Structures are given as structure tokens and as C-alpha cells.
Amino acid sequence: MENRPLEYDYTVAKMFMVTTIVLGIVGMSIGVFIAFELAFPWLNTILGPDLAEYTNFSRLRPLHTDAVAFGFTVSGIFATWFYVGQRVLKVSMAESKFLMFIGKLQFWLYVIGVTAVVISLFMGYTTSKEYAEFEWPIDIAIVVVWVLWGVSIFGLIGIRREKSLYISVWYYIATFLGVAMLYLFNNMEVPTYFASGGIGDVMHSVSMYAGTNDALVQWWYGHNAVAFVFTVPIIAMIYYFLPKESGQAIYSYKLSLLSFWGLMFVYLWAGGHHLLFSTVPDWMQTMGSIFSVVLILPSWGSAINMLLTMKGEWQQVAASPLIKFMVLASTFYMFSTLEGPIQAIKSVNAIAHFTDWIVGHVHDGTLGWVGFMIIAALYHMAPRVFKRELYSKSLMASQFWIQTLGIVLYFTSMWIAGITQGMMWRAHDEFGNLAYSFIDTVDVLHPYYALRGTGGLLYLVGFFMFAYNIYKTMSARPVEESELQNASPMGA
Amino acid sequence: MNKLYLWGIIITAAMLGATYVTVGYQKGGLNGDIVNMLAIAGAVALVIITVFVVIKYVRQMQVDQATGELADESWDNIGEYKNPVPMGWAIMFIGTMIWGMWYFLVGYPVNAYSQIGEYNEDVAAHDAKFEKEYANIKGENLVNMGESVYLVECVACHGLNADGNNEIDAADINKRISEKSVKYVVNHGSNNKLLGMEMPMPDRNGLFNANTGALITDAEIDTVAKYVANGFPAADQAGADVFAGVCSACHGADGKGMEYVAPDIREWSQALVVNVLDYGKIGAIGTMPSMDRLNAKQKEAIAAYVMSLKEGE
Amino acid sequence: MFHWLEKNPFFFAVGVFVTIAFAGLIEIVPNFAQASRPVIGTTPYSTLELAGRHVYIKNSCNACHSQLIRPFKSETDRYGHYSLSGEYAYDRPFLWGSKRTGPDLMRVGNYRTTEWHENHMKDPQSIVPTTIMPGYPWMFTNKADIDTAYAEQLTIANVFGVPYNKAVPMKDGSTKIVKMGKDLKDAQALALAEAQEVVKNMKDQDVKDAVANGEIPEIVALIAYLNSLK
Numbered sequence A: 001m002e003n004r005p006l007e008y009d010y011t012v013a014k015m016f017m018v019t020t021i022v023l024g025i026v027g028m029s030i031g032v033f034i035a036f037e038l039a040f041p042w043l044n045t046i047l048g049p050d051l052a053e054y055t056n057f058s059r060l061r062p063l064h065t066d067a068v069a070f071g072f073t074v075s076g077i078f079a080t081w082f083y084v085g086q087r088v089l090k091v092s093m094a095e096s097k098f099l100m101f102i103g104k105l106q107f108w109l110y111v112i113g114v115t116a117v118v119i120s121l122f123m124g125y126t127t128s129k130e131y132a133e134f135e136w137p138i139d140i141a142i143v144v145v146w147v148l149w150g151v152s153i154f155g156l157i158g159i160r161r162e163k164s165l166y167i168s169v170w171y172y173i174a175t176f177l178g179v180a181m182l183y184l185f186n187n188m189e190v191p192t193y194f195a196s197g198g199i200g201d202v203m204h205s206v207s208m209y210a211g212t213n214d215a216l217v218q219w220w221y222g223h224n225a226v227a228f229v230f231t232v233p234i235i236a237m238i239y240y241f242l243p244k245e246s247g248q249a250i251y252s253y254k255l256s257l258l259s260f261w262g263l264m265f266v267y268l269w270a271g272g273h274h275l276l277f278s279t280v281p282d283w284m285q286t287m288g289s290i291f292s293v294v295l296i297l298p299s300w301g302s303a304i305n306m307l308l309t310m311k312g313e314w315q316q317v318a319a320s321p322l323i324k325f326m327v328l329a330s331t332f333y334m335f336s337t338l339e340g341p342i343q344a345i346k347s348v349n350a351i352a353h354f355t356d357w358i359v360g361h362v363h364d365g366t367l368g369w370v371g372f373m374i375i376a377a378l379y380h381m382a383p384r385v386f387k388r389e390l391y392s393k394s395l396m397a398s399q400f401w402i403q404t405l406g407i408v409l410y411f412t413s414m415w416i417a418g419i420t421q422g423m424m425w426r427a428h429d430e431f432g433n434l435a436y437s438f439i440d441t442v443d444v445l446h447p448y449y450a451l452r453g454t455g456g457l458l459y460l461v462g463f464f465m466f467a468y469n470i471y472k473t474m475s476a477r478p479v480e481e482s483e484l485q486n487a488s489p490m491g492a
Numbered sequence B: 001m002n003k004l005y006l007w008g009i010i011i012t013a014a015m016l017g018a019t020y021v022t023v024g025y026q027k028g029g030l031n032g033d034i035v036n037m038l039a040i041a042g043a044v045a046l047v048i049i050t051v052f053v054v055i056k057y058v059r060q061m062q063v064d065q066a067t068g069e070l071a072d073e074s075w076d077n078i079g080e081y082k083n084p085v086p087m088g089w090a091i092m093f094i095g096t097m098i099w100g101m102w103y104f105l106v107g108y109p110v111n112a113y114s115q116i117g118e119y120n121e122d123v124a125a126h127d128a129k130f131e132k133e134y135a136n137i138k139g140e141n142l143v144n145m146g147e148s149v150y151l152v153e154c155v156a157c158h159g160l161n162a163d164g165n166n167e168i169d170a171a172d173i174n175k176r177i178s179e180k181s182v183k184y185v186v187n188h189g190s191n192n193k194l195l196g197m198e199m200p201m202p203d204r205n206g207l208f209n210a211n212t213g214a215l216i217t218d219a220e221i222d223t224v225a226k227y228v229a230n231g232f233p234a235a236d237q238a239g240a241d242v243f244a245g246v247c248s249a250c251h252g253a254d255g256k257g258m259e260y261v262a263p264d265i266r267e268w269s270q271a272l273v274v275n276v277l278d279y280g281k282i283g284a285i286g287t288m289p290s291m292d293r294l295n296a297k298q299k300e301a302i303a304a305y306v307m308s309l310k311e312g313e
Numbered sequence C: 001m002f003h004w005l006e007k008n009p010f011f012f013a014v015g016v017f018v019t020i021a022f023a024g025l026i027e028i029v030p031n032f033a034q035a036s037r038p039v040i041g042t043t044p045y046s047t048l049e050l051a052g053r054h055v056y057i058k059n060s061c062n063a064c065h066s067q068l069i070r071p072f073k074s075e076t077d078r079y080g081h082y083s084l085s086g087e088y089a090y091d092r093p094f095l096w097g098s099k100r101t102g103p104d105l106m107r108v109g110n111y112r113t114t115e116w117h118e119n120h121m122k123d124p125q126s127i128v129p130t131t132i133m134p135g136y137p138w139m140f141t142n143k144a145d146i147d148t149a150y151a152e153q154l155t156i157a158n159v160f161g162v163p164y165n166k167a168v169p170m171k172d173g174s175t176k177i178v179k180m181g182k183d184l185k186d187a188q189a190l191a192l193a194e195a196q197e198v199v200k201n202m203k204d205q206d207v208k209d210a211v212a213n214g215e216i217p218e219i220v221a222l223i224a225y226l227n228s229l230k
Ligand code: HEM
Pocket: A130, A222, A226, A230, A231, A270, A273, A274, A292, A293, A295, A296, A299, A333, A336, A337, A338, A339, A340, A341, A343, A344, A349, A352, A353, A354, A358, A361, A362, A364, A365, A366, A369, A370, C098
């Protein structure tokens, strides 16, 4: 036993790899579809007027955001945890029947939850709160899944051989705690069926908070859901997969430490930047703006740490598309964590808020950072969990360039669309009256919406190439080494 | 020069060029609006800083070497250097924290900023400027101003050509009134504060024809409706007779109305349009909402615009 | 200290939790009571309006439409007075939105009408030829869920003390009472009476017939809600 490397058990990781890919395809296909709906509105009724209720933009938009956030991204988080967790704690899932059971239970409940979400959102069951649309029965299912994940994390930590927790584990723990706290408080709702003694729809509930308070709680949640779903666990991934794939040591422990605690402390205060010029008090808005600017540094700290880890390793960046994904992910992370704070400045937000510039910011982060990092993580895991070499390196390289072009089209078009529309809304003509009617400001967006749809389509095409590559990997050439150290083996 | 810098400059120039062109196309443009300028400044800073900071680190990948003392621990063979944090980063981090505390505790309270206060100042300045500039606006200019307001506020119902909308039947305001509306008013009366006050017109049970000595008849209503809607044609003797017998008592022999008694039904007047905007209108066609959020100057201008619209012109 | 924490997961987790938890308190608690107070003139939603609000939420209109007028000259010119906190006191959930693909609707009741909405919701292009808003023709046949609206009214009246059947002060010094049914039957009758008012200004014969038969299509409830936004 001592001399043999541990046999890690990747059963649960593999299961979540499947949902990552499937839900990624679902969520992004819907994204591309709704993007084109804004450019070509006749698509709203593409399946005929009878089905238009289920194919129109507004019914599908929450399906897109939830499928990519809670489907694609959260699956990616789970998949990587069940891979990384074992390895950095030096303990195999196979060593505990209990943890294995909990992991599988979590997976199947998750699948049931996702199915319920898809059906209920299609039917129009939603509470309208962004990233928290689900009605109360699904909330309960989600809490159960989350608790099970917590059991897995702390269970595995409990039986670990590696005494000290690796950086990635810090971030996974924070993800678990952060989402748990946020989700619970934002979903405080009273089911009306029970409160009224059995009248109306059982699924319906009413928020515990009203108006401005509801908005505050929602964006305290919404902002930090971004933090604890699209940022913190993704950092967990890059801290493992980049040094592992490149064989380099982390540039600086101190930088990791300060960035982690800095991020934990600062992030939560910044939620006010979603409510600028709203009816929440000025001082809270100002607080949101200030902390957003401070937040640049702990965010950039992690990214810089990653870029510096690759110091002197240009030949690897040049040679490996897998490492390219991660270097560009860091870059997009830096871009969106500078863009966010700039948009959080009150005067800039006066233009940016409510426009496509925000949508652009969102997708810099989600496509460039979250998407690329999860793709890279799965590429790194695939040869190890399937014990096969990656099917095709050249396919991976083409995917990288196609998706990069897609992101560039997405954010340039939305950037310009947002600034244009924001300025048109504000414009007064020479007589001091509004210069544009609302529809004027919609008409100008048409080319940008078409361009964004095209960018999204390229990204989706790349994602299909990824899915195909992973699928073919399962039947590719077996790898000889039992424990792959660094660079993943790739076929031509 | 290194290829990377060239790329950096190309990307930056492309983004900023595209933004510049967009802004250039606006009617408003930067427009001296501080908010517009700050947004653009932010966008410029974002691209430049990100591109060049990232290039700095990529250069280190190309030319530098990883060095430093490794920590004892390693996780799944991932090591860790004990390197110090990059100086520039540390200084900026501490700097922003100090700035944040200063701003929240001193800068912001001392400024005594309030968004509503700022709004009030903006509006006062805006209004003062335009009041001064357009106090005496008239003629062609006033019509142009009216058109500009019309295009933003009214198009949704009355359409680009002000000829109404068949779907919701908003009125065609190129002409004073349609036949259908006249008939409706005569049948049902009217109570829309067209005179700026409560002064209803009776329905057909209150409309006597002085010539016949009887209540107005269906045939007479048809006749007079045509006459009024067609703009009081001299050739229409039958219509003129009914009008003289029933309507002229209030609306005047020429249909131009009488002060405090009944409105002009021959042509739009300043007062009439303003009253429609102030009080809205419920009629044969549908409901016109009151547009009382417009200011006096805007209403005056719209009236001038509406009066300038005559069919065929 | 940090090295120690990294070897003691329990304390590490506690440390993280404390670090992230207290910001929330400071953000949310201080203004909580203040923000719950309605401004004068704000009334709870009637049964039909609430059912309409559910239709609005069900179709995620908030994906494209905001209900928050920011204090800028350009916004108050376009949409009317800027929003006040107390105006939202009865909004559960709030519907401010975060993306304005279409115009703000906070005060749309002031400048659009029943007739207009009827046509616009059925086929937006017939009113605004270049609009990208989808049509919602199924709202003309789907029935509004009055029962659930009533269940919600009961819930918020009992749990949160929303003033139904109580005099609420209005801006002009008068008071207004928003009625809530004694029981489900009563509530359905109240909603139907409201619906009959709305339908007077509508043209769609099927909708008119439905209301005459005591049924309320979604569109009627939605329009009642849109008209209440002032
Ligand atoms: C320093 C870090 C960041 C700051 C200060 C920040 C700031 C902001 C601001 C000011 C907004 C716009 C609010 C509005 O006006 O509507 C926003 C929206 C958003 N950001 Fe960030 N951002 C940061 C990083 C990120 C990252 C890394 C992501 C990851 C993907 C992200 C995802 C989002 C999303 C999804 C929204 C849209 C929220 C909505 O639905 O309205 N942000 N952010």
C-alpha cells in the first residue's frame, strides 16, 4: 500500500462530467437561440403560435441563466471537487462506502432537481428573482443537494492524509459556506397554499421581504452568487489545474493567502453596486462602489499569481492548447474584474446599468473565465479518469481559437451596443427635449445583436467540438503510465 | 518592438476606435455630459490597463525564469514558492483600502452627496438654460420643437405621420375631427374638459333643432357629421342648415366656438390641444391618456405642431 | 495563524463564515424598517391586479422591463417621477429588473391605455412595427389564477399586516379601501367585477364572452395590473 500510489475513485466525478457537458450544451444552445431572438424576433414563434408560449424570449431567458449557472457551472464545480478533493487530501473515495453513497445520492438528487427546474421554468413557475427563480419545493431539493455536498467535503477532509489544506480546498469550502448562507436568506418565502388554509396553487410562494428590502437581499445574494459560483470555485480549479498541467510550483504562497482572505472579506460588501441610483440609501450605494474598487486587487492577486506561475514557461503556453485555455481564462478574469469595478462607479453605472454593456461584462466573465476554466479542467481530468489519451490536440487548438473569436465578437458588440444605448437614453436635443423615443434606441441595436448571436454561435460550435473530443477520448489510445504527472497526453 | 506590444496596441486601438465611431454617430454624443465622458474614460482605462498589464506578465513567461525557495509541502506534487507578494500589487491593495476608508469616512460625508440633491440641481440648471433660450421661440422653430416632442411621446399611438393607428384607432390628428367622432359626440354628448373646465355637451336628448322645433334626428346627425368632418364646405347646404339650427348656438355660426361655451370644432387651436394633453380624452375612438408630465412649453410646441398639420400638407 | 487554520478545517470554516457573514448584516439591517414604510398614496394590489402581476412574473416580463425610474432628467422626462422607496412597500417580490431591453414600466399606467395594451400584447408589431418584443397571444385564452392571487392576499394580510379592507391615506387627503374577499367565492366575485370594468374598453370578442361567462383570461388581469402602475 505505502509504495503504490493511491487508486482514486472517480465514479462521482465522471457522473458530474457528463452533466457538465450536457447542461453546458443545453444552456448555451438556449443562449444562442435567445440571442438571435433579439436580433430576429420572428424566432419567437419558430415552432408555431401554439408553442410560442414556450419558445419566446422571456420564458427562455431564465432557463438559459439557470442552465449555465446551476447546470453547467455547478456541475463543473462538483465534477472537479470529486476529482481534486481526493488528490490534494490524499484520500480515495473508495476508502469510505459512506462517502461514496452520499456522493452518488447527491448526483441523483441533483439530476432530479435539474429536471424539476427545467419543467417548472418552462411552465412559468418562477419567483422572478434572478438566479433564484425556483419555487419553494425546488429550493428544498437544492438545499438537500447542497448539504450532501457539504457532507462530502467535510467527510473527505475528516479522513484526509494530507494535514494541511491546499489552496483549492480553501476555495471549495468558501463556495460551500457562501452559497449556503446566501441561498437560505434570499429564498425566505411563505408558501401561500399552506398559509391560506389550502387555496390556490401549491407551488406558489410569496417573498418574506418587500420592495426595497427585497431588492437589497436579492442583490446581496445575486452579487455574491456571482462571487461564489462564478469566481471562488473557478479559482479553486485554476489553482489546481494550471500548476498540475504545467508542472510548475505556485508563484507565491503569500499572494494566495492575501488574495483569498482579501476576496472573502471584500466581496460581500460590494452587492450595492447592483442598486446604484435606486431607492436604497446613498451611503449603501457608496459602500458598494468603494468595495468594488477595492475588490480589484484581491481578484487580480489570484490571476497574477497564476500568470507568474507560468514565468519562463512560454514554450508550454505556445505548445499546449490546454494551457492556453487557462492563461486566457486568467486574462478574462482580470478583464471582467476590472470592468466590474469601473461599471460600479456611480457615474459610469448611470450609462451602463440596464444596458447590454452589463451583459457584455457578464459574458467576459462567464465565457472567458468560467467556461474556459471548466473546459480546461475537464480536458485535464479526461485522460486520468478514462485512462486514455485525449483524442485530438488539433481539434482542441481549433476549438480554442474559434471560441476566443466568439468571445471577442460577444463582448465588443455588447460593449458598443450598451454604450450607444445608454447615451441615447440620456440624450436631449437642441430644444432640451428627449432626442430619441425608446424604439429608436432599440432599432440601432439590431446589427450588434446579430453580431453577438454569431459570437455565441461560434462559442457553441467550439463547445460541441469539446464534447466530441471528450467523447472520442473514451475510446482513444490507452495511456501506459498509471499515474500521469504533468502535461496531458494528446493524440494529433 | 515585441510582437505582443504590437498586438496590444492593435486590440486597444480597435476597441477604442469602434467606441469612438459609435459615440460620434450619436445625436447627443459626448455632449458635454460628464456622465458620458466618465463612461468613455472608464472604457478606455479598462482596455489599456488590462491589455498592458497582461502583456507585462506574458513577457515574463517569455524571458524570465521561475525562481525562489520552495515550501516543504506539496499537494499531489504541486509545490509552492515562498516568494514575496509583488510590490506593485501590495502597494495598490493597501492604497485602495486606505482610499476606501478615507472616502467612506471623510470624502463622502464631507461632500454631503445626495443623488436626489444632484438630480434637483441638474433639472434646475437644465430648465433654466432652456427657459432662457426658448422663452420667445415661435413660428417654424416652435413647430420643430413640437415635432421633436411628438416623435418621442406620441408616435406610439398616433404614428409617424400623425394619421392615427388602425389597431387602437388613435385619432388622425391631421384633421380636426372625423365623421365617426362627430356622430358619437352628438349621440352621446361629450365631457372631456375641452374648454379646460367641466362643461359637458348634452347628448342627443338635449339637442333641439331650432329650425324644426324637434329633437335632432338620425338623418340630421348623419348630415351634420359629414358637414363638420369635411371642414364646413360651403356647397353642403343641408349640413349647414342643421348646423345652424342645432349647433351654432354653442359652437358659433362658423363652428369656431365661443369662449366658455363650446370649443372650436373647425380647426385645432392652441388651447384645445393643450386641454386634450392636460385632461386626456375619452371618445368614439378610444381613450387618450392625459400627458400632464409635459411642461407648458412642450405643450405649446405640440399644439403649434398639430396646428401645422393639415391634411395634404 | 493562517498556517494553523489551514491545518484545522473546522476553525478555518468558522473563520471564512464570520468573514463573509457580517457584511450582510451591515448592508441589510440598518434600513430595514425604514424601507418597509409605504408612502402616502401607495395601496395594496387588488385581487385582479395581483393575478395580473403573477401573469407578468410567469412570463418573466422583468427579463426585458425595469420598474425603477432613476433620478436623472432623461428618465423622469421619459417615464415620470423618479421612484420612491415607499412606493414599493407592497411589492413582493420587487420587480425592478436589471436589463432594459424594453422601456421602464413603473408608471406605464399614466400614459398607456387598455386598448393599447390589448393590441400591443397580442401583436406588438402592429403598434410598433420595428419592436423586438414578442407577442403574447396565449394570454387571451389562458385563464388567470384568481385563487392563487387570493391565497397570496390572505397570506400577506395575515403574516405581514398588509392593509386590506382598511382605509389607506391618499395624496389628496382622502382615504381608499382596497377590498379583499371574505372567502374564495367573494374574492372571485370581486375580481370578476373588476374584470368587467377592464373588458369594457377591450375589443376581442372571445375575451368579452369569457368574462361574460364568469371566466377571466390572463390578459384582462395583466392589463388591470399594468393600468395600476402609476
Ligand atoms: C471585481 C469584481 C467584479 C465587480 C466589482 C463587478 C461589478 C459588477 C457590476 C457593477 C455589475 C452591474 C450591475 C448593474 O448595473 O446592473 C455587474 C454585473 C454582473 N457581473 Fe460583475 N463584477 C465583478 C466580477 C464579475 C465576474 C468575475 C463575473 C463572472 C462571471 C461577474 C458576473 C456578473 C454578472 C452575472 C452580472 C449581472 C448581474 C445581473 O443579472 O444584473 N462579475 N458586476
